[in-house]
Amino acid sequence: MKKKEAIDYCINLAKNAIENDIRPNPFVGAIIVNQADEVIGEGFHQKLGGPHAEVYAIEQALQNTTDLSQSTLYVSLEPCSHFGKTPPCADLIIRHKIKKVVIASLDPNPKVASVENLIAAGVEVEVINDSTASLLNARFFTNQLKKRPYYILKLASTIDGKIADYAKNSQWISNADSRQYVHDHLRSNVDAILTSYKTVIQDQASLTIRNIKGDIQETNVIIIDKNLELLEKQYENLPIFYPRSASKIILITAKAPSIQLPENIKCITGIFDEQGLLFSSVSESLLEMGYYKILTEGGIQLNSSMIHQNIADELYWFIAPSILNDVNGIPMLGLDEFRGLDKKVQLSLIETKVIDQDVLLHYHFE
Numbered sequence: 001m002k003k004k005e006a007i008d009y010c011i012n013l014a015k016n017a018i019e020n021d022i023r024p025n026p027f028v029g030a031i032i033v034n035q036a037d038e039v040i041g042e043g044f045h046q047k048l049g050g051p052h053a054e055v056y057a058i059e060q061a062l063q064n065t066t067d068l069s070q071s072t073l074y075v076s077l078e079p080c081s082h083f084g085k086t087p088p089c090a091d092l093i094i095r096h097k098i099k100k101v102v103i104a105s106l107d108p109n110p111k112v113a114s115v116e117n118l119i120a121a122g123v124e125v126e127v128i129n130d131s132t133a134s135l136l137n138a139r140f141f142t143n144q145l146k147k148r149p150y151y152i153l154k155l156a157s158t159i160d161g162k163i164a165d166y167a168k169n170s171q172w173i174s175n176a177d178s179r180q181y182v183h184d185h186l187r188s189n190v191d192a193i194l195t196s197y198k199t200v201i202q203d204q205a206s207l208t209i210r211n212i213k214g215d216i217q218e219t220n221v222i223i224i225d226k227n228l229e230l231l232e233k234q235y236e237n238l239p240i241f242y243p244r245s246a247s248k249i250i251l252i253t254a255k256a257p258s259i260q261l262p263e264n265i266k267c268i269t270g271i272f273d274e275q276g277l278l279f280s281s282v283s284e285s286l287l288e289m290g291y292y293k294i295l296t297e298g299g300i301q302l303n304s305s306m307i308h309q310n311i312a313d314e315l316y317w318f319i320a321p322s323i324l325n326d327v328n329g330i331p332m333l334g335l336d337e338f339r340g341l342d343k344k345v346q347l348s349l350i351e352t353k354v355i356d357q358d359v360l361l362h363y364h365f366e
Helices: 003-014 053-062 089-095 114-120 131-136 138-146 176-189 197-203 283-288 300-308
Strands: 029-033 039-044 072-075 100-103 124-127 150-157 162-164 192-196 221-224 249-253 265-269 293-296 314-319 347-355 358-365
Touching: 003 029, 003 039, 003 053, 003 072, 003 100, 003 131, 029 053, 039 053, 053 072, 053 089, 089 114, 100 114, 114 124, 131 138, 138 150, 150 162, 150 176, 150 300, 176 293, 176 314, 176 347, 176 358, 192 197, 192 300, 197 221, 293 300, 314 347
Parallel strands: 072 100, 100 124, 150 293, 150 314, 192 221, 192 293, 221 249, 249 265
Antiparallel strands: 029 039, 029 072, 314 358, 347 358
C-alpha cells in the first residue's frame, strides 16, 4: 500500500463517524500496516468520550499479531498526547513499540505534542500535511485556531440572485426537495441556527428540524436582536417561541434585558456598529457555550456582514430555475459601498448537486 493510498484509507475511515456523535472532537481514522504493507488493524473515532481511532486500530492489530515493532501506523490527525476524556494515544503507540507513525495533518490544539514525544521515544515520524485531511476537520481547526464557531452560510435564490421579491415575499424560491435537504443535512448537523429578528418576524419562522416523515425536532436558535424587539408583547406568539424541552434561544443584544427571562431564553451582549453586529464580540462566548458549528439563515444584511467580516466558513447556495428580473427584488448579498475587484472574496468549490431542478453549489471560503 502506497503512502497516499494509506492516508486516503484513513480519511475515508474517519468519514464513517457521525459528526453529532463526536463534536467538538475531530474526525480521525487510523490503520496499522505490517512489513508486507497489509492492513492488520483499523479504526475511527466514533463517539465523544469513547476510544480514539488509534486505539481501535491497535486493538484490532493485536488480534492478528503480538508484535507491532515493525509496523507502521497511518493516522489522519496527529495522535493526542495529553489526558482528556481518554488516555494519550501517543503513550499507547510508544508502549506497543510501533516503528513508524505517518500523520496526515497536525493537531492545532496547543496541548498536543505527539510528534516530539514519539521522536523522543525512538519512533520514526513523518508528517504529510494532506489538504484533504485538513479540510475534513475544517470545523475543528477553526474552533481551535480562531477560537470561534464554524459558520455555514445557507442561501436560496433565483438565478439572478434574488432571495425575495420587492414586497419581501420569499416562500418558496427553492423546491421542496432542496428544503428537505436543508433539514436532513444542514440543520440536523449543527449546534444552532443563526438568524436575525427581522427574519424571524418576516418568515414567521420556527427554525425546527422536520424529517422526511414530517416529525419535528427542536433546535437551538441564535437571534441577533440589538434592541430586544422580540421580547415585546406583540411578538410573544411568534412560532419561534414554541414550548422547548431541551433547546434554547440565544438573543444577541446591545443591552441587558430589564425583565426576567424564561429558562430557555438567554441573552448575551455584543458590540454593534452602523452595519450591525461585530461577530468578534460574541464568537468566543458562543464557542464557550458549546456552539461549535452554526448554520446561518438570514437576509441580505446578515449574509453580507458575515462575508465582510470574514466570518463565514462554508456556503451552501441553492439556485432555483427562475429569474425575477426586477431591480427592486431583494438581493442575497451586497454592501452599500463601492468595491473593486481587488476586494472580491474567493471561494473553493467543494461539490455541485442537482436537486430536482434546483442547483446546489457548495463552497469553502478561502
